[in-house]
Amino acid sequence: MEKKVSGSVINRLPRYYRHLTDLCDSGIERISSKELSRRMGVTASQIRQDLNCFGGFGQQGYGYNVEFLRTEIANILGLNRGYTAVMVGAGHMGRTFATNTKFESRGFKLIGIFDSDPAVVGTEIHGIKVSAYSEIGEFIKANKPKMAILTIPKDATKKVAEELIGMGITAFMNFSYTELAEKEGIIVENVHLSDSLMRLSYKISDKDDTADKERGVEL
Amino acid sequence: MEKKVSGSVINRLPRYYRHLTDLCDSGIERISSKELSRRMGVTASQIRQDLNCFGGFGQQGYGYNVEFLRTEIANILGLNRGYTAVMVGAGHMGRTFATNTKFESRGFKLIGIFDSDPAVVGTEIHGIKVSAYSEIGEFIKANKPKMAILTIPKDATKKVAEELIGMGITAFMNFSYTELAEKEGIIVENVHLSDSLMRLSYKISDKDDTADKERGVEL
Numbered sequence: 001m002e003k004k005v006s007g008s009v010i011n012r013l014p015r016y017y018r019h020l021t022d023l024c025d026s027g028i029e030r031i032s033s034k035e036l037s038r039r040m041g042v043t044a045s046q047i048r049q050d051l052n053c054f055g056g057f058g059q060q061g062y063g064y065n066v067e068f069l070r071t072e073i074a075n076i077l078g079l080n081r082g083y084t085a086v087m088v089g090a091g092h093m094g095r096t097f098a099t100n101t102k103f104e105s106r107g108f109k110l111i112g113i114f115d116s117d118p119a120v121v122g123t124e125i126h127g128i129k130v131s132a133y134s135e136i137g138e139f140i141k142a143n144k145p146k147m148a149i150l151t152i153p154k155d156a157t158k159k160v161a162e163e164l165i166g167m168g169i170t171a172f173m174n175f176s177y178t179e180l181a182e183k184e185g186i187i188v189e190n191v192h193l194s195d196s197l198m199r200l201s202y203k204i205s206d207k208d209d210t211a212d213k214e215r216g217v218e219l
Numbered sequence: 220m221e222k223k224v225s226g227s228v229i230n231r232l233p234r235y236y237r238h239l240t241d242l243c244d245s246g247i248e249r250i251s252s253k254e255l256s257r258r259m260g261v262t263a264s265q266i267r268q269d270l271n272c273f274g275g276f277g278q279q280g281y282g283y284n285v286e287f288l289r290t291e292i293a294n295i296l297g298l299n300r301g302y303t304a305v306m307v308g309a310g311h312m313g314r315t316f317a318t319n320t321k322f323e324s325r326g327f328k329l330i331g332i333f334d335s336d337p338a339v340v341g342t343e344i345h346g347i348k349v350s351a352y353s354e355i356g357e358f359i360k361a362n363k364p365k366m367a368i369l370t371i372p373k374d375a376t377k378k379v380a381e382e383l384i385g386m387g388i389t390a391f392m393n394f395s396y397t398e399l400a401e402k403e404g405i406i407v408e409n410v411h412l413s414d415s416l417m418r419l420s421y422k423i424s425d426k427d428d429t430a431d432k433e434r435g436v437e438l
Binding site: 078083182208 | 230236325396401410411413416419
């Protein structure tokens with residue numbers, strides 16, 4: 001893949017990947033951009049534009065080959081590279097995420113879970129035994145995971161991230177209700193669940209205002 | 220607020236709001252776009268462009284009044300409208316989200332939690348007693364919540380959403396690892412945690428390829 005794909009297309013690729021996976025799972029072999037558009041709630045022309053970056057899988061009168069397109073998107077996202085990850089924090093968030101996520105089809109194998117609370121060390125999450133956080137340095141040295149998932153309290157986040165960077169971790173998925181800044185050579189995805197709440201709040205209030213306007217209410 | 224704000228600016232507003240809230244909490248009263256830019260890791264010109272939509276709070280040589288700008292963004296997001304929400308699903312995800320989220324500063328008051336599992340009905344989450352799902356119709360009729368948070372298994376999502384729409388719910392935050400389609404009059408925010416995993420996978424593989432290229436490795 002030589003061609004550079006734009007950031008906004010990259011941001012949309014996981015969604016295409018999920019939809020194409022659902023189609024594969026339902027045994028659907030090909031799909032028109034019109035039907036894919038209906039399922040995804042975006043315009044067919046947006047889909048054609050996005051997927052044109054990856055060459056001509058879409059054929060006039062045939063549509064897209066679902067499995068082929070899905071594999072191509074997986075390749076672009078690097079989902080088949082066998083990356084490994086550790087998780088720090090075995091509280092509710094860690095447990096939920098570790099239990100419900102199909103890591104391996106999303107690019108990562110979860111190979112270790114760590115926590116500093118003796119009450120959870122030794123318990124098992126989705127087949128992985130929680131280890132003491134004090135052992136993570138040895139583990140990273142031996143197993144060289146590509147990424148760390150932080151499901152720890154806000155106050156501990158910066159300190160733990162610095163420690164892990166010192167141990168060689170260069171990518172983070174951070175759930176910790178605080179932002180971890182990207183810096184030279186370090187990749188960060190901050191997950192802010194409450195941003196979705198705020199976007200909902202905006203959409204609801206925008207809809208309410210529009211309804212008020214239509215009824216002639218002074219704003 | 221008459222002026223229409225673009226969708227991409229709206230998507231960025233929650234992040235501004237979080238950063239401005241942190242600044243307020245640290246007692247900082249004003250900030251230059253340069254300093255805000257450094258903290259947020261975006262260009263100062265992007266910030267000026269985004270915030271110009273809301274009129275001239277940014278003054279040459281003064282910067283932004285933090286509290287004023289924060290309040291203005293809160294107003295645009297509708298965070299002060301006193302919307303209410305119910306949650307369906309009191310498993311790990313529901314518990315985590317209900318416990319860790321500052322609902323009221325994110326636009327919503329959580330007023331009820333429901334589950335169909337007798338083992339969790341009656342337990343308490345963050346001061347709210349979990350009720351039987353069979354009672355949700357009465358509750359909605361009496362309390363008219365604006366929004367429902369779905370933290371239930373994938374297979375139950377569509378059915379529950381349809382039932383709640385029948386009871387008058389018109390907005391959803393859906394955590395359920397499946398997409399709920401937006402339809403006429405219904406507002407949906409689907410939260411896909413594993414999309415962040417895939418974006419990380421892309422960023423890591425993109426960085427690896429670049430490093431390989433710089434070392435002259437054939438791809």
